[in-house]
Structures are given as C-alpha cells and as structure tokens.
Amino acid sequence: MSTLVLQDQNILITRALDKQPSLAALIDSYGATAVPLPCLDIKALDTNSVEFGIAKQQILDLDLFDIVICISTNAARIAGELIDQYWPQLPVKIKWLAIGKASAKALAGFDIDAQIMLGSDSEALLAHPALQSVANKKVLILQGNNGRELLLKSLTSRSAIISQAILYNRLIPVYTDQQVENSLYNSALSAILITSGEALCNLTTIARGSSRQFDITSLQSTLLIVPSTRVAQIASTQGYLNIKVASGADDQSMLNALLSKRLGS
Numbered sequence: 001m002s003t004l005v006l007q008d009q010n011i012l013i014t015r016a017l018d019k020q021p022s023l024a025a026l027i028d029s030y031g032a033t034a035v036p037l038p039c040l041d042i043k044a045l046d047t048n049s050v051e052f053g054i055a056k057q058q059i060l061d062l063d064l065f066d067i068v069i070c071i072s073t074n075a076a077r078i079a080g081e082l083i084d085q086y087w088p089q090l091p092v093k094i095k096w097l098a099i100g101k102a103s104a105k106a107l108a109g110f111d112i113d114a115q116i117m118l119g120s121d122s123e124a125l126l127a128h129p130a131l132q133s134v135a136n137k138k139v140l141i142l143q144g145n146n147g148r149e150l151l152l153k154s155l156t157s158r159s160a161i162i163s164q165a166i167l168y169n170r171l172i173p174v175y176t177d178q179q180v181e182n183s184l185y186n187s188a189l190s191a192i193l194i195t196s197g198e199a200l201c202n203l204t205t206i207a208r209g210s211s212r213q214f215d216i217t218s219l220q221s222t223l224l225i226v227p228s229t230r231v232a233q234i235a236s237t238q239g240y241l242n243i244k245v246a247s248g249a250d251d252q253s254m255l256n257a258l259l260s261k262r263l264g265s
Contacts, residue, residue: 003029003030003031004030004031005030005031005259005262006027006030006031006032006258006259006262007030007031007032008031008032009031009032009033009190009191009262010032010033010035010187010188010189010190011027011032011033011034011035011189011190011191011192011193011258012035012037012183012184012187012189012191012192012193012222013027013034013035013036013037013193014037014038014039014040014192014193014194014195014199014203015038015040015193015195015199016038016040016041016042017038017041017042018042019073020034020036020038022251023193023251023254023255024036026251026252026255027255030255030259032190035183035187035189036183037175037183037184037203037206038173039172039173039194039199039200039202039203039206040170040171040172040173040196040198040199040202041170041171041172041173042074042144042168042169042170042171043168043169043171044078044168044169045166045167045168045169051145051166054165054166055079055082055165055166055167056082058140058163058165059079059082059083059086059087059165060086062083062087062091062094062140063091063094064138065094065138065139065140065163066093066094066095066134066137066138066139067094067095067096067097067130067131067134067137067138067139067140067160068094068095068096068097068139068140068141068142069097069098069099069125069139069140069141069142069151070096070097070098070099070103070104070106070107070114070142071098071099071103071141071142071143071144071148071151072099072100072103072143072144073100073102073103073105073106074144074167074168075103075142075143075144075165075167075168076098076103076104076106076107076110076142077106078142078167078168079142079165079167080106080107080109080110080112081110083110083112084110090111090112095115095130096112096113096114096115097114097115097125097128097130097131098114098115098116099122099124099125100116100248100249100250101116101250102250103116104116115128115130122148122150122151122154122230123150123228123229123230124228125151126150126151126154126155131155131158131160132158134155134158134159134160135158135159135160136159136160136161137160137161138160138161138163139155139160139161139162139163140163140164140165141162141163141164141165142165142167143164143165143166143167144166144167144168144169144170145166145168145169145170146170146198150230152164170198172202172205172206173202173206175206177209177210177213177214180206180207180209180214181209181214184206184207184214184219185214185218185219189219189222190222190223191222191223191224191225191258191261191262192219192222192223192224192225193225193254193258194224194225194226194227194231194235195226195227195249195254196227196231196249197230197231197234200226200231200234200235200238201234201238204216204238207219216239220238220239220240220241221241221242222242223242223244223258223261224240224242224243224244225244225246225254225257225258225261226243226244226245226246227245227246227248227249227253227254228245228249229245231245232245244257244258244260244261245257
C-alpha cells in the first residue's frame with residue numbers, strides 16, 4: 001500500500017496544542033495535510049490557588065488510597081512531579097490504573113507501574129476487574145477540572161470513596177472568526193479527528209462563530225473520526241452524519257480508522 005494514500009486530503013486535528021505535533025507528522029507521512037485547530041486549552045493551576053493546595057494535600061496523603069486512576073498525560077506529568085517531590089519511595093499496595101498508553105508511559109517516567117485500559121474512555125476503565133468490587137475503597141482520580149462525570153458517578157454508585165485531584169484546567173480555546181472560517185470552512189476538509197466528547201462539544205461551539213453566524217451543515221457532513229461509541233452518540237445528537245469509531249484515542253488508532261474509512265474497509 002502506498003504511504004501517500006491520503007494525498008491531497010486536508011485533515012482537521014483537534015488535540016490540545018502540546019499533543020498536535022506527533023499526530024500531524026503521522027498524517028503528513030501519508031500524504032495528507034494536517035489542519036490544526038486545538039479544541040482544548042490546557043492551563044496549569046496557579047500554585048497559590050485553593051485547587052492546587054487541595055491536590056497537593058491529596059498527593060501528601062497518597063498512602064491513604066487503595067486505587068489511583070490517572071486519566072491523561074497531563075495529569076500523569078503534574079502528579080508525577082509532585083509525587084517525586086514528596087514521596088522518595090512510593091506507598092505500597094496502591095493499584096495504579098491509567099487511561100491510554102501515553103498516560104501509563106508518563107507515569108512510568110516516575111517509576112509508577114500503571115495497568116492500561118484496553119480502550120481509552122471511561123467505559124473501558126469501568127470494565128477493569130480492579131473496579132468491580134470497590135465498596136468502601138478509597139479511590140483518587142488524577143484529572144483536569146472538567147470531564148469524566150460517568151467515571152465519578154459509576155464509582156460512587158459502586159460505593160467507592162472518591163477523591164479528585166484537580167491538577168490543571170481544561171478550557172475552550174478562543175479564536176477569531178477569521179481563524180474559524182479559514183480552518184473549518186475554507187480548508188476543504190475531508191475528515192475531522194476528535195479524541196473526546198468535550199473536544200467535540202467545543203468544536204461545535206467554536207464552529208458557529210462569535211455570533212453564531214456560521215452555518216455548520218458542511219462540518220456536520222464531514223467524516224468525523226471519534227474514539228468511542230459514547231462520543232459517537234454525542235456527535236449524532238449534535239447533528240454529525242458521517243461518523244467512524246476508532247479503537248481508541250491514540251494517534252495510531254485514529255489514523256487506522258481514517259485509513260479504513262478512506263480505503264472502504
């Protein structure tokens with residue numbers, strides 16, 4: 001198979017800015033042009049903020065938890081730095097779980113061995129054997145300020161004792177209307193790669209423009225690659241018509257879904 005099977009195609013990539021380069025390079029290697037429009041803006045917490053103080057205390061109390069769940073590479077990096085600072089030796093008997101290979105790899109950089117989910121979403125995580133009998137177990141979730149409501153609600157319904165370490169803010173990026181028009185409507189997009197429900201909702205908001213002046217019909221008809229059936233359901237309710245579910249949110253899974261759709265397999 002030619003490595004240029006995506007030649008002359010323009011692919012919108014919506015990952016946060018720090019995660020764009022690897023996916024863009026992969027897309028470019030198949031002959032396509034990556035059109036960057038980050039739909040999540042990751043901002044570190046002010047170290048003097050109340051939220052950061054709470055997260056720091058939870059790290060100091062790490063040995064009180066039975067299970068620690070890391071939901072992103074950003075959470076892994078920030079938490080890892082704090083753990084490295086305050087725990088010369090890791091507390092024993094903690095079960096570490098990570099959503100995605102990248103999160104597990106980031107934790108491994110701090111000598112934390114985390115089990116990886118087969119999928120990259122909350123549903124995959126909730127199916128893990130370690131989370132089936134969690135009544136009265138103390139669970140710490142390393143995360144940003146938004147998202148993973150399903151994870152929180154489900155573990156609470158299983159009678160787990162949940163704490164959330166909010167380590168960074170997830171914000172909707174701000175673009176000028178000209179930037180939106182150029183990226184979404186003047187770029188002849190052949191596909192859109194979305195890796196979370198939050199990013200999809202942000203994209204839909206951004207696409208409408210500052211005064212909701214843009215017609216998003218063309219966007220809703222563009223091939224949309226999503227990481228899970230849950231995000232596919234969100235996309236469907238928002239009017240997207242051409243949806244392909246990838247096997248995960250990592251770069252290779254998104255590319256594989258794009259290739260399979262384009263090659264008709």
